[in-house]
Amino acid sequence: MQAPLVDTVPGRYWHRLDDGRIQCDVCPRYCKLAEGQRGLCFVRARQNDQMVLTTWGRSSGFCIDPVEKKPLNHFLPGSPVLSFGTAGCNLTCKFCQNHEISKARQMDAVGSLATPDMIVQTAKQWGCSSVAFTYNDPVIFLEYAVDVAKACRAAGIKTIAVTAGYIGKDARAEFFRHMDAANVDLKGFTEAFYHKLCSAHLDDVLETLIYLKRETGVWFELTNLVIPGENDSDGEFDAMTRWIMANLGPDEPVHFSAFHPDWKMMDTPQTPAQTLIRAREIALKNGLRYVYVGNVHDHAASSTYCHNCHTRLIGRDWYELSDWKLDAHGNCTECGIACAGVFGPKPGQWGRKRQPVRLSAARQ
Incomplete structure (x- = not known):
């Protein structure tokens, strides 16, 4: 069988160094490459004395998910989203739950x-x-994602970035200019956590979050994967949610999700549901209005409530919507107060289905 085509395109955001190497500036890792070398992400490489992306037009597979699975609870609820990825990653998270793809070499x-x-x-x-x-x-x-996003926008289709937010200053301006929504994985709230488990830096991620809030119109939500013994203390939940409240505001949705043993952390236990509830309570006490738990079944803590009259606006049973008490403008039908987010005139009906698809039909 003939090997699939590898599409290599010129990369952006790099410069030459005095010692003859070139430096990739897409993310704060700033990989410095000699001819033939690849960055830590594996997909950006130096070929023919320039930076290239080696996975343009290549995917690890496609699946249609409910948008709530990204997770996004305030962006076109109930709607189907065509999801895909490529290979590689610019972080080294020891707890990666997609390591077959992100760590692929x-x-x-x-x-x-x-x-x-x-x-x-x-x-x-x-x-x-x-x-x-x-x-x-x-x-x-980035180059591939931007090209896809441009084609989607021209066709009236939204684009969503599920990202760790570890991106350089110039690159993030172009990248997020073409995105409509994002879920940013705020993995922890200490430099020690990022350094030990991700080989990254917390401040670079916080910079991205502030940029998204102050400089863009991108709707974004945060996910914190809660790992027992690593980032699950009350003090860390308190510091994180106070920072979110002060810098991103009370309408920033936050998802506390349960860890399950994976990749290099198979000996770490699964997150108790009560830990997620405790994190949610701390966040609500600190003033955040939309706080959720994930990877566990909790109808009450997965639903959206009006911050004014406390009506359940959107009920969720796993990814299935139940209650819907928003008007066509995204306001509470009981008291008229707006719910933060991007809503259609009515909820989508995709439900909890996960549908793998092939793109070959698109050629017809």
């Missing part, structure tokens, strides 16, 4: 040909309101 992990036009046509065929870059971080395939 073989191009056969991204064997599916997926041009922007094919992605748009497939999203249309399945009635998807949006396309999500997920499973691995789209920051590392």
Whole structure:
């Protein structure tokens, strides 16, 4: 069988160093490469004396998910989203729950040909309101993600970035200019956590969050994967949510999600549901209005409530919507107060289905 085509395109955001190497400036890792070397992300490389992206138009597979799975609870609730990723990552998280993709070091992990036009046509065929870059971080395939986002926007389809927010200053301006929504993984709230488990720096992520809030119109929500013994103290929950309140405001949705043993942390126990409830209570006490738990079944703590009259605005049973008490403008039907987010005139009906799809039909 013939090997799938590898699409290599010129990369952006790099410069030459005096010692003859070139430096990648897409993320704060700033990999410095000699000819033939790849960055830590694996997909950005130096070839023919320039930076290139080696996975343009290549995907590890496509699936239609409920948008709540990203997770986004305030962005077109109930709608289907066409989700895909490529390979590689610019972080080294020892707890990665998509490590088969994000840590892949073989191009056969991204064997599916997926041009922007094919992605748009497939999203249309399945009635998807949006396309999500997920499973691995789209920051590392910026050029490809931007090309897909441009094609989607021209077709009236939204784009979502599921990202750790570890991106350089100039690159993030272009990247987020083309995104409609994002879920940013705020992995912990100490430099020690980021250094020990992710080989990264907390301040760079916080900088991205402040940028998103102050400089863009991107709707974004935060996810904190709670890992027993690593980032699950009351003090850390308190410091994190106080920072969010002060810098991003009370309307910033936060998802506290349960860890399950994976990759290099198989000996770490699963997060108790009560830990997530405790984190949620601390966040609510600190003034945040929309706080959720994830990866556990908790109808009450997964639902959205009016911050004024406390009416349950959107009920969620896993990813299935139940209650819907928002008017066509996203206001509470009981008291008229707006719920923060991006809402359609009525909820989507996709439910909790997860539908793998092939893009070959898009060629017809």
